[in-house]
Amino acid sequence: MGFRYTFTDKQGYLLVTIIGSPANNDEMFHYIDSLFREARQRGYTCILVDETRATLRFDILDSIFKTKIPSLEVIPTQIINMALIPEPHSIELYKFFEGMLRNQAFCFKVFDDVALGEKWLKESCSNAGQRNRPYAYTAIEKQSYVRINIEGQLNTVNDVLVFVGDAIREATAHKTTCILLAGHDVEMDLDVSEAFKVAQTMGDYIPLLSMRIASVPSAKNKKLQQFFETAFQNRSISYRVFDSEPDAEAWLLTRECRATG
Numbered sequence: 613m614g615f616r617y618t619f620t621d622k623q624g625y626l627l628v629t630i631i632g633s634p635a636n637n638d639e640m641f642h643y644i645d646s647l648f649r650e651a652r653q654r655g656y657t658c659i660l661v662d663e664t665r666a667t668l669r670f671d672i673l674d675s676i677f678k679t680k681i682p683s684l685e686v687i688p689t690q691i692i693n694m695a696l697i698p699e700p701h702s703i704e705l706y707k708f709f710e711g712m713l714r715n716q717a718f719c720f721k722v723f724d725d726v727a728l729g730e731k732w733l734k735e736s737c738s739n740a741g742q743r744n745r746p747y748a749y750t751a752i753e754k755q756s757y758v759r760i761n762i763e764g765q766l767n768t769v770n771d772v773l774v775f776v777g778d779a780i781r782e783a784t785a786h787k788t789t790c791i792l793l794a795g796h797d798v799e800m801d802l803d804v805s806e807a808f809k810v811a812q813t814m815g816d817y818i819p820l821l822s823m824r825i826a827s828v829p830s831a832k833n834k835k836l837q838q839f840f841e842t843a844f845q846n847r848s849i850s851y852r853v854f855d856s857e858p859d860a861e862a863w864l865l866t867r868e869c870r871a872t873g
Contacts, residue, residue: 617630660696760792789822
């Protein structure tokens with residue numbers, strides 16, 4: 613049958629659908645690494661894996677779960693929530709691995725029904741989402757773009773990258789590639805080296821998503837935002853800083869913002 617997998621954007625999580633069986637460890641390792649890198653690229657910390665049409669060998673699974681996955685180390689967040697729905701004959705085996713993975717880099721739970729996995733995932737991601745973060749935001753769907761109001765603090769590289777993931781996830785959920793960041797009430801305190809690290813990390817992934825981002829910062833944060841504007845443009849990121857939201861909106865709407873597919 614071969615081994616195939618697809619990634620689908622859902623409301624608040626990434627759906628991974630697997631069909632068939634991997635031929636060897638290398639094929640399975642490639643899939644696992646692709647899964648976490650795809651989640652990072654799309655800005656997700658919540659993943660639902662549907663393996664109900666897959667057949668995975670114990671020896672391959674055992675090798676996978678005993679190995680540290682490199683791509684987990686580069687996801688800018690503390691916990692990845694993963695709900696996995698295996699094919700019926702593998703449920704008990706995965707329950708064993710669920711115990712093995714306790715206290716690891718991601719929260720892994722096994723379910724025998726897709727709806728139950730989705731319910732747990734949505735509850736876990738909602739409860740863990742903004743509760744322990746130094747910022748809060750609201751996302752409002754506008755004409756062809758999403759407006760994200762943010763308040764609180766973004767004073768570390770990790771906080772900024774996690775927020776970027778939140779923003780991308782919201783844009784994906786609203787089926788748009790355009791974001792207006794309303795940052796009048798957020799505090800940012802990054803030095804040049806930290807700001808450069810943010811720009812470098814985003815430059816590896818944002819261009820792949822064709823995102824267009826307009827930022828309307830406070831007067832205090834404008835200089836830092838202008839640094840980002842220059843650094844991002846040098847990395848092919850479509851990012852502009854504006855003094856007013858009407859100007860930001862006008863720039864966003866100079867191109868088609870609706871995501872396809």
